[in-house]
Amino acid sequence: MTLSAKSQDLLDRRAKLLGPNVSTFxxxxxxxxxxxxxxxxxxxxRKYLDCYNNVPHVGHxxxxxxxAIHRQASTLNVxxxxxxxxxxxxxxxLTSTFDDSLSTAIMTCTGSEANDIALRxxxxxxxxxxxxxxxxxxxxNTTAVSQLSRSNVPGTGIGDHVRFxxxxxxxxxxxxxxxxxHAELFAxxxxxxxxxxxKSEYGFSAFILCPFFLNEAFPDLPQGWLxxxxxxARKAGGLIICDEVQPGFGRxxxxxxxxxxxxxxxxxxxxxxxxxxxxxxxxxxxxxDIIAAFRKSFRYFNTFGGxxxxxxxxxxxxxxxxxxxxxxxxxxxxxYAKQRLLDLQEKHExxxxxxxxxxxxxxxxxxxxxxxxxxxxxxxxxxxxxRQRGIILSKLGRHYNMLKIRPPMPFSRxxxxxLFDHLDEVLASLPMDAPx
Amino acid sequence: MTLSAKSQDLLDRRAKLLGPNVSTFxxxxxxxxxxxxxxxxxxxxRKYLDCYNNVPHVGHxxxxxxxAIHRQASTLNVxxxxxxxxxxxxxxxLTSTFDDSLSTAIMTCTGSEANDIALRxxxxxxxxxxxxxxxxxxxxNTTAVSQLSRSNVPGTGIGDHVRFxxxxxxxxxxxxxxxxxHAELFAxxxxxxxxxxxKSEYGFSAFILCPFFLNEAFPDLPQGWLxxxxxxARKAGGLIICDEVQPGFGRxxxxxxxxxxxxxxxxxxxxxxxxxxxxxxxxxxxxxDIIAAFRKSFRYFNTFGGxxxxxxxxxxxxxxxxxxxxxxxxxxxxxYAKQRLLDLQEKHExxxxxxxxxxxxxxxxxxxxxxxxxxxxxxxxxxxxxRQRGIILSKLGRHYNMLKIRPPMPFSRxxxxxLFDHLDEVLASLPMDAPx
Numbered sequence: 001m002t003l004s005a006k007s008q009d010l011l012d013r014r015a016k017l018l019g020p021n022v023s024t025f026x027x028x029x030x031x032x033x034x035x036x037x038x039x040x041x042x043x044x045x046r047k048y049l050d051c052y053n054n055v056p057h058v059g060h061x062x063x064x065x066x067x068a069i070h071r072q073a074s075t076l077n078v079x080x081x082x083x084x085x086x087x088x089x090x091x092x093x094l095t096s097t098f099d100d101s102l103s104t105a106i107m108t109c110t111g112s113e114a115n116d117i118a119l120r121x122x123x124x125x126x127x128x129x130x131x132x133x134x135x136x137x138x139x140x141n142t143t144a145v146s147q148l149s150r151s152n153v154p155g156t157g158i159g160d161h162v163r164f165x166x167x168x169x170x171x172x173x174x175x176x177x178x179x180x181x182h183a184e185l186f187a188x189x190x191x192x193x194x195x196x197x198x199k200s201e202y203g204f205s206a207f208i209l210c211p212f213f214l215n216e217a218f219p220d221l222p223q224g225w226l227x228x229x230x231x232x233a234r235k236a237g238g239l240i241i242c243d244e245v246q247p248g249f250g251r252x253x254x255x256x257x258x259x260x261x262x263x264x265x266x267x268x269x270x271x272x273x274x275x276x277x278x279x280x281x282x283x284x285x286x287x288x289d290i291i292a293a294f295r296k297s298f299r300y301f302n303t304f305g306g307x308x309x310x311x312x313x314x315x316x317x318x319x320x321x322x323x324x325x326x327x328x329x330x331x332x333x334x335x336y337a338k339q340r341l342l343d344l345q346e347k348h349e350x351x352x353x354x355x356x357x358x359x360x361x362x363x364x365x366x367x368x369x370x371x372x373x374x375x376x377x378x379x380x381x382x383x384x385x386x387r388q389r390g391i392i393l394s395k396l397g398r399h400y401n402m403l404k405i406r407p408p409m410p411f412s413r414x415x416x417x418x419l420f421d422h423l424d425e426v427l428a429s430l431p432m433d434a435p436x
Numbered sequence: 437m438t439l440s441a442k443s444q445d446l447l448d449r450r451a452k453l454l455g456p457n458v459s460t461f462x463x464x465x466x467x468x469x470x471x472x473x474x475x476x477x478x479x480x481x482r483k484y485l486d487c488y489n490n491v492p493h494v495g496h497x498x499x500x501x502x503x504a505i506h507r508q509a510s511t512l513n514v515x516x517x518x519x520x521x522x523x524x525x526x527x528x529x530l531t532s533t534f535d536d537s538l539s540t541a542i543m544t545c546t547g548s549e550a551n552d553i554a555l556r557x558x559x560x561x562x563x564x565x566x567x568x569x570x571x572x573x574x575x576x577n578t579t580a581v582s583q584l585s586r587s588n589v590p591g592t593g594i595g596d597h598v599r600f601x602x603x604x605x606x607x608x609x610x611x612x613x614x615x616x617x618h619a620e621l622f623a624x625x626x627x628x629x630x631x632x633x634x635k636s637e638y639g640f641s642a643f644i645l646c647p648f649f650l651n652e653a654f655p656d657l658p659q660g661w662l663x664x665x666x667x668x669a670r671k672a673g674g675l676i677i678c679d680e681v682q683p684g685f686g687r688x689x690x691x692x693x694x695x696x697x698x699x700x701x702x703x704x705x706x707x708x709x710x711x712x713x714x715x716x717x718x719x720x721x722x723x724x725d726i727i728a729a730f731r732k733s734f735r736y737f738n739t740f741g742g743x744x745x746x747x748x749x750x751x752x753x754x755x756x757x758x759x760x761x762x763x764x765x766x767x768x769x770x771x772y773a774k775q776r777l778l779d780l781q782e783k784h785e786x787x788x789x790x791x792x793x794x795x796x797x798x799x800x801x802x803x804x805x806x807x808x809x810x811x812x813x814x815x816x817x818x819x820x821x822x823r824q825r826g827i828i829l830s831k832l833g834r835h836y837n838m839l840k841i842r843p844p845m846p847f848s849r850x851x852x853x854x855l856f857d858h859l860d861e862v863l864a865s866l867p868m869d870a871p872x
Contacts, residue, residue, distance in 0.1 A: 010519040017527040019540050019727035023737070024517050031519040035512045053514065055739060061510055070506040074497055076471045077714040078489065081460050083446040083467040091453040104455050109545040109716040110740060116578050123592060141736055142552050144579035155560055155733025273739055278513040280545040280716040280740035291455035297591025300577055301459070303491060303709055304546060304716035 006043065007031055025394065026387045035060030038408050038415055040392065051393040051407045051419050054360075057249055057274030058320040059410045065277045068316035072309045079303050080107075086311035093318055095285060097256050099265060104291045107306030108282040111245040111272020112140030117284045117300065118268045119144055119206060122239040124297040125290055128203030132193050132233075134167035136398045137215045139208060139243055148208060151215075161202040163193040169398070170219035171353045171364055172372060179222055187228035194236045207233040207240050211258035211266070212247035212357070217364065217397030220355050226264045239290070242266035245282075246360075249274050249317070250327030250409065253334045253358025261357065276313035280304070326409040330358035337361055337405070337416040344420065348427040350375060355402075359411055362396075362403040367435040374399030378433050382426055389422045442479065443467055461830065462823045471496030474844050474851055476828065487829040487843045487855050490796075493685055493710030494756040495846045501713045504752035508745045515739050516543075522747035529754055531721060533692050535701060540727045543742030544718040547681040547708020548576030553720045553736065554704045555580055555642060558675040560733040561726055564639030568629050568674075570603035572834045573651045575644060575679055576708075584644060587651075597638040599629040605834070606655035607789045607800055608808060615658055623664035630672045643669040643676050647694035647702070648683035648793070653800065653833030656791050662700045675726070678702035681718075682796075685710050685753070686763030686845065689770045689794025697793065712749035716740070762845040766794035773797055773841070773852040780856065784863040786811060791838075795847055798832075798839040803871040810835030814869050818862055825858045 003011070010031060014022055030048065034041040037059040040048045050060065058065060072086070080087055091105045108114050123129055133139065133148040140146065146154050147162050166174060166189060173182040174189075190207065197204040211226065212218055233240050247258030248271050255261040257269065267290060272282035294300070304310065321327060338354060338361050345351040345363065352366035365375040365382070379401045386393055396404040407415065439447070446467060450458055466484065470477040473495040476484045486496065494501060508522070516523055527541045544550050559565055569575065569584040576582065582590050583598050602610060602625060609618040610625075626643065633640040647662065648654055669676050683694030684707050691697040693705065703726060708718035730736070740746065757763060774790060774797050781787040781799065788802035801811040801818070815837045822829055832840040843851065 007519060010521070010524065013524045013528075014519075017524055017531070017540055018516075018542070019724070019731045021731040021735075022516070024519065029517075029519050032512060032514055033520075035514065040512075040514070040518075055515065056513070060514075061512065063510075066506065066509045069509055070502065073502045073505055073714075074499075076468060076476075076497065077492070078468055078471065078476070078496075079491065080454075080458070081465075082476075083443060083450075083460065083465050084469075085446070088446065088449045088453055092449075095453070104453055106454070110549070110738070112738075113546070113549070113578065120579060120590070120592075129592075141738055142549070142578045142580065143556060146734070152735050154556070154735075156556075156565075278509075278740070278743065278745070280746070288455070295455045295457040298582070299457075299588050299590075302546070302548075302577055304714070307714065309714070310716070 003028060027384050028387070030387070038411050046390060048390045048392050049415060049418055051391060051405045053408060054246065054251065054406050055273045055278050056408050057277055058317055058326060059408045062277055062320060064320050065313055065316040068312040069279060069309055072312035077307050077309045080306045084308055086308040087306040090311040090315050093315065094283065098269065098285060101287050102269060102285050104288055105283050105285045106291070106300065107310065108284070108302055109280040109304050110140070111270060111282045112142050112145050113302070114270035114272055114282040114284045115140045115145045115208070115241070115243060116142045117294070118208070118241045118270050120298055121268055121284070121286060121290050121294040122206035122241065124293040125239055126203065126205045126237060128205040129161045130163065130197035130200065130202035130204045131161060132163045132165060132190060132197070132204070132207045134209050134213065134216060135164040136167050137210055137213070160200065163197055165189040165193055167213050167216035168219045168221060168225070169217070170221060170355070180225065183225045183228055187232050190229050191232045194232065194238065198236065204236050204238045206238055208243060210246060211242045211244065211262050211264070212252060214246040214360060215396060217362070217402040218355055218357070218360060221262070223261070223263045226262050230264050239267040241268045241270060243270050245270065245272040250321055250330055251358055251360055253327060253331030256327065275317065276310060277317050279310060279313040281310045281314050321409070324410070330409055333411055333413055333416060334358040334361060336413055337420070340416060340420045344424055344427065347424070350378065350427060350432055359409060360406045362405050364397070365401045365403065367433060371435065373435055374401035375433060376401045378430070379403065382430055385426050385430055386422060389426070391419055391422050439464060463820050464823070466823070474847050482826065484826045484828050485851060485854055487827060487841045489844060490682065490687065490842045491709050491714050492844050493713055494753055494762065495844045498713055498756060500756050501749055501752040504748040505715060505745055508748035513743055513745045516742045520744055522744040523742040526747040526751050529751065530719065534705065534721060537723050538705060538721050540724055541719050541721045542727070542736065543746065544720070544738055545716040545740050546576070547706060547718045548578050548581050549738065550706035550708055550718040550720045551575045551581045551644070551677070551679060552578045553730070554644070554677045554706050556734055557704055557720070557722060557726050557730040558642035558677065560729040561675055562639065562641045562673060564641040566597045566599065566633035566636065566638035566640045568599045568601060568626060568633070568640070568643045570645050570649065570652060571600040572603050573646055573649070596636065599633055601625045601629055603649050603652035604655045604657060604661070605653070606657060606791070616661065619661045619664050623668050626665050627668045630668065630674065634672065640672050640674045642674055644679060646682060647678045647680070647698050647700070648688060650682040650796060651832060653838040654791055654793070654796060657698070659697070659699045662698050666700050675703040677704045677706065679706050681706065681708045686757055686766055687794055687796055689763060689767030692763065711753065712746060713753050715746060715749040717746045717750050757845070760846070766845055769847055769849055769852060770794040770797060772849050773856070776852060776856045780860055780863065783860070786814065786863060786868055795845060796842045798841050800833070800838045802837070803869060807871065809871055810837035811869060812837045814866070815839065818866055821862050821866055822858060825862070827855055827858050
């Protein structure tokens with residue numbers, strides 16, 4: 001791959017100014033200069049269909065969000081030790097999307113900060129420190145939270161207070177059984193880890209999960225699949241933290257939050273990325289007794305968290321979602337896209353499985369449908385080929401062979417057609433690797 | 437104190453939506469609606485001179501910063517896995533304000549995130565975890581960083597890997613000796629804690645401090661005062677982290693960074709609050725070998741960190757500082773303000789000591805100049821009385837008896853006159869507490 005002189009220069013400057021190992025997407029990174037709706041443009045004026053970015057939830061440079069930021073930044077931006085309606089109006093509106101029990105919030109700047117607080121809330125309530133997470137996910141970048149990511153092990157290793165259970169995989173289920181049998185095995189694994197923690201010096205404080213297991217290639221799970229696991233965690237006195245950074249804010253089409261789709265009730269919900277369309281905003285939503293326990297044990301203040309501009313940006317996102325019925329759009333366009341992916345599966349042997357909900361969907365690429373051997377290297381080539389064709393998507397999952405298609409919420413049928421027309425051609429033309 | 441119905445309603449909503457113990461400033465919190473330059477307005481149209489807020493560094497709602505945010509938010513806002521000049525131009529400009537050895541950076545959303553990374557950098561380089569901080573400061577709110585604040589002890593206590601040395605106090609120096617004798621005693625205390633950590637399972641990894649000891653009532657220290665302590669930390673193989681969240685960006689008038697004023701060289705510098713005038717931006721600046729060690733041991737990605745809007749806002753702050761010579765303004769107005777405070781000290785027995793540099797200055801209020809007994813409750817009454825007169829300031833330090841005056845950088849002589857005319861009247865009229 002030969003890079004343009006300009007791109008090479010930017011990469012050189014990155015290495016010098018930002019240090020080594022700062023990853024970019026694609027063999028030939030995109031030098032972006034402009035965004036609008038579901039589109040990005042590079043420095044050469046080339047247009048890309050963005051089928052990947054969830055942070056610009058209501059579209060790149062959404063005018064309503066930009067205007068809200070501009071208006072509030074021109075008027076007032078201070079911390080929350082003065083009184084201001086912004087944070088109150090927003091938290092009221094945000095919590096109205098949850099069960100009545102989840103009625104209070106702490107505003108932060110990032111999802112990482114939100115998860116960092118959630119862990120301390122669980123400690124404040126239980127007096128314990130042990131945490132159980134699923135084994136191929138990511139919950140953020142602080143010292144405490146980065147301990148939860150076995151996919152991203154810090155150089156200092158993971159503390160013994162963190163234990164892992166295997167994330168569900170509907171294509172290759174635990175014990176080879178899918179559906180509710182798989183659910184019981186998952187709950188059993190959780191009980192084992194709870195017991196181990198309870199026997200340790202740490203005790204069991206919290207079970208944290210993405211309720212859609214989005215980083216873990218979003219397995220197809222029947223509603224209620226999580227019930228046994230949640231029951232096990234509750235019975236042991238632990239708190240359940242749902243990390244809704246990715247599935248939240250209507251992304252799944254059918255429900256505003258991932259845990260609602262699963263039909264389960266967490267004690268604490270964390271959120272970030274899409275919350276204010278790229279403005280740095282995150283939050284923890286929880287019950288009054290849990291926030292009271294946290295506020296009693298930990299003095300917490302976040303200078304930028306919940307400031308008037310952040311709340312105006314976040315409120316504009318909720319307004320856009322509602323006024324443009326973007327969750328419904330995710331539902332209908334998502335269903336159409338999934339059907340188109342299923343049609344491609346009929347044609348192309350490489351597609352082993354098609355999964356997703358609303359505007360997060362993908363295809364698991366395999367070398368052989370019988371053995372389900374992951375086509376990891378092929379998926380990488382395909383993603384790079386799509387980028388060369390002006391379609392931005394990525395891959396994820398334990399084997400990095402699952403196409404990750406997670407566009408901004410205003411994604412249309414026409415956008416989906418463009419995506420799949422190219423995908424069809426690439427699947428037809430890109431030579432498949434041989435099974436090992 | 438009777439609150440207006442509106443303020444009481446906002447406080448009730450805060451308790452319901454944000455939980456208990458979410459502190460506000462003043463007995464009668466201000467319901468802010470508008471900001472401009474050094475001024476804030478409340479909902480009743482009352483104007484306040486802001487002598488406290490350092491986050492709106494180049495003035496509340498600075499038009500150039502607002503315009504930079506608006507322009508970039510309208511154009512593009514994505515994460516750093518694509519190529520974009522914004523972060524590179526900014527980091528180049530930012531690092532040019534440091535010694536040549538401090539040439540690389542990681543951009544974050546908050547100063548807390550920056551300190552959280554800095555601790556891991558020290559661990560990556562030294563392979564050790566023990567940290568020494570000063571005993572009355574604050575470095576941020578993540579699980580790891582909140583361990584460093586003895587002024588803010590988490591319910592779970594402080595880990596044994598964190599040790600403290602007494603922050604310098606030029607008014608009540610260690611061993612009763614000021615100046616360089618005090619510096620030697622401080623270094624000796626540091627050596628003791630280093631030795632204790634080295635004997636423990638943790639080892640000595642880092643010494644973290646605000647080089648101006650701003651939260652610790654900014655003692656008057658001669659240049660070079662920190663040299664012995666820095667030598668001791670270096671000799672023991674630890675890294676030195678200067679938390680420049682408060683003294684940085686020209687605040688001290690004489691130097692752009694607090695450590696430059698002290699004439700010492702840190703290995704890592706962290707920053708946040710004023711960096712982008714309220715837009716959530718922080719950073720860690722360090723040497724190439726340290727960033728390389730960190731990037732090798734820890735995979736770190738921050739979704740919002742270093743995005744084009746954050747960098748545009750931060751760049752506009754540097755532009756404003758430069759084009760309006762705001763560091764020079766801090767120097768001259770700060771010197772004028774300090775002289776006015778010294779004049780007040782001649783008149784008012786309550787002022788035991790006057791300290792500061794540039795646009796952070798204050799007076800230590802005492803019940804008796806001989807015993808130096810802190811006038812803590814009096815300082816609280818005075819701050820509330822000033823608020824009633826439309827002057828926003830606060831108090832800080834180990835005894836909360838030091839007036840904290842830290843206005844936005846465009847603060848003028850006229851602003852200082854208004855502040856001190858009121859302060860003079862309040863000192864004359866507010867009855868002093870009797871010594872105990």
